[in-house]
Amino acid sequence: MTTSPTGADAVDPAVREELDRLRKSIDNIDAAVVHLLAERFSRTQQVGHLKARHRLPPADPAREARQIERLRALAEDAELDPAFAEKFLTFIIAEVIRHHERIAETGGTGTTPSGT
Amino acid sequence: MTTSPTGADAVDPAVREELDRLRKSIDNIDAAVVHLLAERFSRTQQVGHLKARHRLPPADPAREARQIERLRALAEDAELDPAFAEKFLTFIIAEVIRHHERIAETGGTGTTPSGT
Numbered sequence: 189m190t191t192s193p194t195g196a197d198a199v200d201p202a203v204r205e206e207l208d209r210l211r212k213s214i215d216n217i218d219a220a221v222v223h224l225l226a227e228r229f230s231r232t233q234q235v236g237h238l239k240a241r242h243r244l245p246p247a248d249p250a251r252e253a254r255q256i257e258r259l260r261a262l263a264e265d266a267e268l269d270p271a272f273a274e275k276f277l278t279f280i281i282a283e284v285i286r287h288h289e290r291i292a293e294t295g296g297t298g299t300t301p302s303g304t
Numbered sequence: 305m306t307t308s309p310t311g312a313d314a315v316d317p318a319v320r321e322e323l324d325r326l327r328k329s330i331d332n333i334d335a336a337v338v339h340l341l342a343e344r345f346s347r348t349q350q351v352g353h354l355k356a357r358h359r360l361p362p363a364d365p366a367r368e369a370r371q372i373e374r375l376r377a378l379a380e381d382a383e384l385d386p387a388f389a390e391k392f393l394t395f396i397i398a399e400v401i402r403h404h405e406r407i408a409e410t411g412g413t414g415t416t417p418s419g420t
Contacts, residue, residue, distance in 0.1 A: 199358070199360065200358065203354065203358045203360075206354060207351065207354060207355075207360075210347050210350055210351050210354070211351070211367070213347050214344055214347050214348065214351075215371070215374065217340050217341075217343055217344045217347070218344070218371070218374075218375060218378075218393070219375075219378055220340055221337055221340050221341070221344075221392075222375055222378045222379055222382055222384060222389055222392075223378075223382050224333050224336055224337050224340070225333075225337070225384060225388075225389075225392070226379070226382035226383055226384040227333055228330055228333045228334070228337075229384065230383075231326050231329050231330050231333070232330065234326055235323065235326050235327070235330075238319065238322060238323060238326070239323075242315070242316065242319050244315065244319075244323075251327070255331070255334070258331065258334075259334060259335075259338055262334075262335055262338045262339075263338055263342070266338060266339050266342035267342055267346075268338060268341060268342040268345065272341075272399055273338055273341075276337075276338075276341070276395075277334070279392075279395055283388055
């Protein structure tokens with residue numbers, strides 16, 4: 189096997205292969221996560237509508253606190269930074285709130301935030 | 305089945321049950337996502353070290369642009385907002401950069417950002 193550089197792409201083929209392998213794996217994981225998030229938002233939409241229909245308070249800070257604690261513990265087990273896991277959940281919940289605000293704006297069932 | 309309110313928790317038991325079911329599902333999805341993200345960061349750490357070891361440029365804007373396009377398309381198929389999918393990837397990549405900066409700071413292989 190030759191390692192001679194070809195033009196701009198002067199990378200050892202074995203290294204390039206290893207990089208491609210890792211990137212393929214990263215792409216697979218990203219696809220899985222995107223599909224899981226689609227599923228998650230479908231569930232939170234259902235929660236939003238359920239709460240609106242039954243006049244339950246849209247936000248539930250106690251539920252949110254429990255979610256954060258649980259995710260931090262899971263992250264620790266998985267050797268993921270617990271602070272990042274918390275940041276991640278906050279990021280997702282912000283999107284859930286955005287969805288529910290949109291439901292409220294477009295009439296729908298007249299609900300507001302949350303559905304966590 | 306009685307629907308009589310009990311104290312502060314004046315929710316129809318059937319509604320409470322449905323809410324609990326949806327939340328359990330959301331919690332399961334979150335656990336799956338946390339584990340996938342742990343796996344993803346393990347891969348990007350490997351990419352970071354590989355690039356550092358072989359003196360490859362840490363950032364790869366072309367790769368990042370392809371990732372964004374791909375995730376947007378996947379999101380559309382999954383009925384997830386493509387703009388959110390892009391925001392999500394940007395959020396994750398920011399964390400990857402933070403990791404690689406830490407590798408650089410702590411000596412390691414003396415690399416900087418990316419590994420996307």
